[in-house]
Amino acid sequence: xxxxxxVGISVGILAGIWTGVSTQYAxxxxxxxxxxxxxxxxxxxxxxxxxxxxxxxxxxxxxLWAWLIVWLFNLLSPSLGIIxxxxxxxxxxxxxxxxxxxxxxxxxxxxxxxxxxxxFATGFDFKGTVISLIAGAVLGYISEQGGLAIQKTYxxx
Numbered sequence: 001x002x003x004x005x006x007v008g009i010s011v012g013i014l015a016g017i018w019t020g021v022s023t024q025y026a027x028x029x030x031x032x033x034x035x036x037x038x039x040x041x042x043x044x045x046x047x048x049x050x051x052x053x054x055x056x057x058x059x060x061x062x063x064l065w066a067w068l069i070v071w072l073f074n075l076l077s078p079s080l081g082i083i084x085x086x087x088x089x090x091x092x093x094x095x096x097x098x099x100x101x102x103x104x105x106x107x108x109x110x111x112x113x114x115x116x117x118x119x120f121a122t123g124f125d126f127k128g129t130v131i132s133l134i135a136g137a138v139l140g141y142i143s144e145q146g147g148l149a150i151q152k153t154y155x156x157x
Contacts, residue, residue, distance in 0.1 A: 001150065001151055001154040001155065002151070003147060003148070003151050005151075006146075006147040006148070006150035006151035006154070007143065007144060007146075007147030007148075007150075007151075008147075009146075009147070009150055010142075010143045010144075010145075010146030010147040010149075010150060011143045011147070013146075014139050014142060014143045014146070015036075015039075015143075018032070018035055018036075018135070018136075018139055019032055022035055022132070022135075028131075029125070029127050029128035029131045029132070030128070030131065030132055030135065031118075031122055031125070031128045031129065031131075031132040032132075033121070034118045034121070034122060034128070034129055034132035034133055034136065035132045035133070035135045035136035035139065036136060037059075037114050037117070037118050037133070037136060038055055038059050038114065038115075038118070038132065038133040038134070038135070038136025038137045038140070039136040039137070039139050039140040039143070040114070040136075040140075041054075041055040041058070041059055041108075041110065041111050041114045041115075041136070041137065041140075042055045042136070042137050042140025042141060042144075043140060043144075044110055044111075045058075045108050045110075045111060047140070047141075047144050048144070049141075051140065051141070051144075052137055052138070052140065052141045053105075054105075054107075054108040054111055055108075055111055055133075055136075055137040055140065056133075056134065056137050057105060057106065057108075057111070058106065058108045058109075058110075058111025058112045058114075058115065059111050059112075059114055059115035059118070059133040059137065060115060060130060060133065061097070061100065061106060061111070061112045061115060062097060062111065062112035062113060062114060062115025062116035062117070062118070062119070063115045063116065063118070063119045063126065063129055063130060063133070065093045065096055065097050065112060065115075065116050066093070066115070066116040066117075066119035066120055066124075067119065067124075067126065068093060068096075069089045069090055069092075069093035069116070070089075070124060072085075072088070072089040072092065072093070073085050073086050073089040076088060076089065093116065094113075097109060097112040097113060097116065100112070115129075115133060118132070118133060
């Protein structure tokens with residue numbers, strides 16, 4: 001069995017479970033689509049332990065950048081107006097998410113943008129965003145390991 005078929009089985013099963021659990025327990029801060037964003041970040045980051053580490057660190061970094069963008073917007077908007085303040089805050093935040101890549105463990109730029117976008121998409125729900133980003137990265141790792149186990153079990157002789 002190919003890895004893509006095996007990981008598809010693993011991802012499919014876990015995605016169904018995640019959807020049910022996160023929908024049932026949304027009141028506890030689980031946000032279904034944010035988990036999927038982080039899950040995608042895991043695979044985009046190359047999977048394995050590196051993809052897990054990069055997703056966890058950079059997705060959280062992006063949430064912090066988003067918080068900073070909102071803070072800066074609130075600081076600047078009374079004097080500059082909404083459009084200019086928002087544009088400047090986003091400009092600095094987006095640039096910062098790229099510039100931080102000079103530090104090796106902050107080099108996965110898409111992970112930061114995913115975390116930032118997730119925070120905005122949840123309506124600035126810091127707790128729900130972070131919990132769901134962690135869950136998604138962990139599910140990514142588990143799904144990859146599950147795919148490898150399935151592949152090994154059903155490997156053609």
